[in-house]
Amino acid sequence: xxxxxxxRAKAKKKLFIIDKIAYSFLxxxxxxxxxxxxxxxIRQDVWIIGIYAAFYLLFLIPFFLVVRDIHNNYGDFEQGxxxxxxxxxEGIHFLCADPMCPRCGGWYIGLGLSFAITIxxxxxxxxxxxxxxxxxxxxxxxxxxxxxLSTPIHGSLTFLKKFRQKTxxxxxxxxxxxxxxxxxxxxxxxxxxxxxx
Amino acid sequence: MQVIKVSKSLKSQRLKIGLIKLxxxxxxxxxxxxxxLQMKATTKYVLKGASLTIxxxxxxxxGLVVASTQNLVAGAFIVIGSSVFWGYACLLSGIVELRQKRxxx
Numbered sequence: 001x002x003x004x005x006x007x008r009a010k011a012k013k014k015l016f017i018i019d020k021i022a023y024s025f026l027x028x029x030x031x032x033x034x035x036x037x038x039x040x041x042i043r044q045d046v047w048i049i050g051i052y053a054a055f056y057l058l059f060l061i062p063f064f065l066v067v068r069d070i071h072n073n074y075g076d077f078e079q080g081x082x083x084x085x086x087x088x089x090e091g092i093h094f095l096c097a098d099p100m101c102p103r104c105g106g107w108y109i110g111l112g113l114s115f116a117i118t119i120x121x122x123x124x125x126x127x128x129x130x131x132x133x134x135x136x137x138x139x140x141x142x143x144x145x146x147x148x149l150s151t152p153i154h155g156s157l158t159f160l161k162k163f164r165q166k167t168x169x170x171x172x173x174x175x176x177x178x179x180x181x182x183x184x185x186x187x188x189x190x191x192x193x194x195x196x197x
Numbered sequence: 198m199q200v201i202k203v204s205k206s207l208k209s210q211r212l213k214i215g216l217i218k219l220x221x222x223x224x225x226x227x228x229x230x231x232x233x234l235q236m237k238a239t240t241k242y243v244l245k246g247a248s249l250t251i252x253x254x255x256x257x258x259x260g261l262v263v264a265s266t267q268n269l270v271a272g273a274f275i276v277i278g279s280s281v282f283w284g285y286a287c288l289l290s291g292i293v294e295l296r297q298k299r300x301x302x
Contacts, residue, residue, distance in 0.1 A: 103290055111280075
């Protein structure tokens with residue numbers, strides 16, 4: 001088991017591609033958070049600075065736990081002499097963006113779709129919901145329920161929970177469920193926007 | 198008088214040290230009991246995967262809110278950054294499968 005603190009010494013010997021990818025994600029995230037912090041500092045919003053700092057800490061702690069976990073698993077596989085395991089961790093499945101991938105599901109495509117919808121139709125959706133006088137809490141609760149129903153079936157949890165049946169191995173069904181879970185995020189975001197506006 | 202004072206202070210010091218030792222021993226027992234309470238490996242992995250997916254969804258939500266209220270590019274970057282946890286959840290399923298194969302064979 002390689003410990004976390006002498007990770008650098010060991011990383012010099014063998015630089016994972018997976019490590020680099022994870023750290024690049026961290027850099028992207030921290031760039032945007034620092035920009036937002038600067039923006040909030042200029043506008044002198046103390047509360048918003050605190051919220052961003054809390055989110056950054058919330059990202060950092062699990063991130064380092066994930067990196068430590070990857071290294072521990074790699075060390076285990078290396079000691080046990082499992083070539084498949086080391087190949088899995090040295091590969092780039094971490095960046096798998098295949099919507100039909102049985103393991104990752106259609107999360108990324110659902111997320112992209114929901115991002116596009118929230119950017120383009122944000123005001124339209126809020127005004128429609130206001131016109132029909134739907135409460136924002138209904139929208140948030142409906143989104144959370146849809147997310148909780150659809151996510152455990154299309155993602156990695158199917159593999160972990162071992163309820164792999166024929167219906168759950170269907171790739172198209174998984175992609176549709178991924179789309180549903182992505183769109184549920186849109187619902188939650190419109191609810192939050194209705195709260196703030 | 199001085200001798201009595203010294204002995205009193207010594208006694209109190211010993212008492213303090215003993216109390217501290219007792220506290221540490223209680224803490225150690227507590228930690229040991231936590232360690233002995235090992236969960237089943239599968240439930241542990243399922244909990245890990247569930248927390249990872251929820252974390253990634255939470256950061257994606259944060260990114261979406263930022264993109265629609267504050268800044269589009271920063272929000273998009275946060276959404277991209279949130280996929281670290283989803284990616285690791287996918288990897289975790291592969292790792293668990295390999296481990297189960299190894300333990301069964």
